[in-house]
Amino acid sequence: MAEGAGQRDVAVVSVAVRQEEALTDENEVQLLVDLVNRARNAVGLSQAEIGFTCSGSSDFLAGQAFSFVQTLDAVGAFPPISESHVEMDGAFALYEAWVKLQIGDVDTALVYGYGKPSAGSVRDVLALQLDPYYLAPLWPDAHALAALQARLLLDSGTVTPEALAEVAVRSLHNAVGNPNAVRASAEATPEELLAAEPVADPLRASDLAQVADGGCAVVLAAGERARALCERPAWIRGIDHRIDGHALGTRDLTRAPSAAMAAQEVGASSDRLDIAEIHGPTTSQEWILQRELGIAGGTDVNPSGGALAADTLMASGLIRIAEAAARVGAGTADRALAHATSGPCLQQNLVCVLEGD
Amino acid sequence: MAESELLRADLVVEYPFTRSTGPVVGAFLTGLREGILLGIQRRDGTVLVPPTEYDPVTSEPLTEMVEVGQAGVVETWTWVDPPRPQSPWEVPHALAMIRLDGADTAMLHGVLVDSPTEMTTGMRVRAVWADQRVGHIADLDGFRPEAS
Numbered sequence: 001m002a003e004g005a006g007q008r009d010v011a012v013v014s015v016a017v018r019q020e021e022a023l024t025d026e027n028e029v030q031l032l033v034d035l036v037n038r039a040r041n042a043v044g045l046s047q048a049e050i051g052f053t054c055s056g057s058s059d060f061l062a063g064q065a066f067s068f069v070q071t072l073d074a075v076g077a078f079p080p081i082s083e084s085h086v087e088m089d090g091a092f093a094l095y096e097a098w099v100k101l102q103i104g105d106v107d108t109a110l111v112y113g114y115g116k117p118s119a120g121s122v123r124d125v126l127a128l129q130l131d132p133y134y135l136a137p138l139w140p141d142a143h144a145l146a147a148l149q150a151r152l153l154l155d156s157g158t159v160t161p162e163a164l165a166e167v168a169v170r171s172l173h174n175a176v177g178n179p180n181a182v183r184a185s186a187e188a189t190p191e192e193l194l195a196a197e198p199v200a201d202p203l204r205a206s207d208l209a210q211v212a213d214g215g216c217a218v219v220l221a222a223g224e225r226a227r228a229l230c231e232r233p234a235w236i237r238g239i240d241h242r243i244d245g246h247a248l249g250t251r252d253l254t255r256a257p258s259a260a261m262a263a264q265e266v267g268a269s270s271d272r273l274d275i276a277e278i279h280g281p282t283t284s285q286e287w288i289l290q291r292e293l294g295i296a297g298g299t300d301v302n303p304s305g306g307a308l309a310a311d312t313l314m315a316s317g318l319i320r321i322a323e324a325a326a327r328v329g330a331g332t333a334d335r336a337l338a339h340a341t342s343g344p345c346l347q348q349n350l351v352c353v354l355e356g357d
Numbered sequence: 358m359a360e361s362e363l364l365r366a367d368l369v370v371e372y373p374f375t376r377s378t379g380p381v382v383g384a385f386l387t388g389l390r391e392g393i394l395l396g397i398q399r400r401d402g403t404v405l406v407p408p409t410e411y412d413p414v415t416s417e418p419l420t421e422m423v424e425v426g427q428a429g430v431v432e433t434w435t436w437v438d439p440p441r442p443q444s445p446w447e448v449p450h451a452l453a454m455i456r457l458d459g460a461d462t463a464m465l466h467g468v469l470v471d472s473p474t475e476m477t478t479g480m481r482v483r484a485v486w487a488d489q490r491v492g493h494i495a496d497l498d499g500f501r502p503e504a505s
Contacts, residue, residue: 060370063368063370064370121442124441124442124443127441127443132376133378133382133385133386133407133494134382134407134464134465134494135465135494137445137493137494137495138444138445138452138465138466138467138494138495139441139442139443139444139445140452140465141437141441144435144437144441144452147435148433148434148435148452148453148454148465149433151433151434151435151478152432152433155433155478198436200435200436200437201435201436201473202435203435245413245414246413247405247407247409247413247462248454248463248465249405249406249407249454249456249462249463249464249465250405250409250413250414250462253433
């Protein structure tokens with residue numbers, strides 16, 4: 001929805017994030033009991049005081065149908081609650097909750113997203129989201145599709161391997177100090193990263209997101225309720241998501257028009273952005289997004305390290321919103337952009353602008 | 358917990374539904390069985406390969422199937438080594454977006470060469486057909502560089 005178009009003020013009032021390389025001794029319910037409790041307790045809300053609950057997760061990761069029903073055990077679904085689920089990143093569940101809050105019959109919402117990709121080979125599992133006749137039977141994995149996109153970008157002359165290595169180095173440096181980052185380094189240099197052989201030619205391991213297990217829980221509240229629950233709510237000034245065509249050959253893969261359109265709809269460039277948390281599962285995709293979202297030089301990009309430091313399928317986008325909201329809440333940023341992506345080669349994009357009072 | 362104490366069980370995720378491929382995808386797949394490559398013409402005369410039932414920009418229904426060439430140009434490529442476990446290929450190979458002669462969009466398929474040093478953007482490749490064809494995207498073994 002366009003910025004300020006008769007919206008009800010809705011804010012992120014608390015967040016909880018956890019990511020690790022592999023959660024081998026915990027199931028999804030155990031992971032979420034902690035995250036949901038942390039997010040609710042931070043603002044002193046019980047589940048009975050939450051008006052709407054919405055989650056994002058994937059049956060393909062859990063290996064069973066309706067797997068999200070199990071994780072409702074972590075929320076406490078009795079007495080019955082008003083609840084919904086999307087088979088998408090939790091950022092899109094947050095969008096549904098935001099719409100629900102716009103309707104005005106509830107004032108609070110709990111949103112969470114989670115995934116345990118360590119149980120399988122997520123790069124191959126992602127081939128199953130593709131066209132089932134032309135693409136999926138060939139099993140192009142997520143690294144190969146990103147590599148096809150990256151080579152087009154490099155061949156177009158708009159970016160160099162050195163520029164992509166600098167994106168990786170920025171992530172490694174920023175991730176130092178983020179307890180949820182799986183990959184971080186204060187000393188990494190572009191030269192060192194470029195010395196490695198490509199693993200998905202032309203992409204190197206340092207160009208590809210670090211897969212991580214984990215999740216994120218967020219509490220949203222509207223208007224005065226948000227002000228009563230926390231000192232500095234991170235107001236959602238605009239949130240929008242758009243999608244490009246599915247057939248890879250019909251898209252210019254060096255662009256992401258849906259990301260640019262969503263950024264335009266929320267007025268991302270209308271004022272200075274202190275930080276931008278961008279969900280780019282490869283350095284090339286992060287680079288494309290930075291261009292499409294119109295991120296200018298003065299903006300601190302991915303202060304958390306972003307998805308390159310820890311990428312949890314079904315939670316990475318929501319974590320970008322949580323990281324941005326936490327910085328607005330702490331007062332270290334006044335205006336922040338958060339972005340989530342889904343689908344092959346940046347097909348679908350969500351953009352959210354958050355502001356402090 | 359000791360390794361021997363872990364309980365293990367195989368889990369097979371099944372998708373037990375039958376799907377119809379429809380008039381456009383079905384025609385393309387039937388073409389593969391016959392050893393020909395089909396695209397579909399948009400209103401502006403451009404040709405989509407592989408064909409879609411609806412225009413990806415205007416959403417208009419598309420109906421004009423046209424045969425395109427069996428050779429084309431590599432628009433972008435990557436090298437897959439090791440081959441992915443479920444893919445039709447058992448040896449390292451390239452995956453490429455290939456724009457066939459007479460087509461305006463590129464299709465994804467394998468390029469059967471021994472090393473990434475044999476791949477370049479812009480190279481010409483020609484379809485290699487499987488001996489047994491059933492109406493499936495893997496009726497194409499892949500593509501090979503055209504003899505120069």
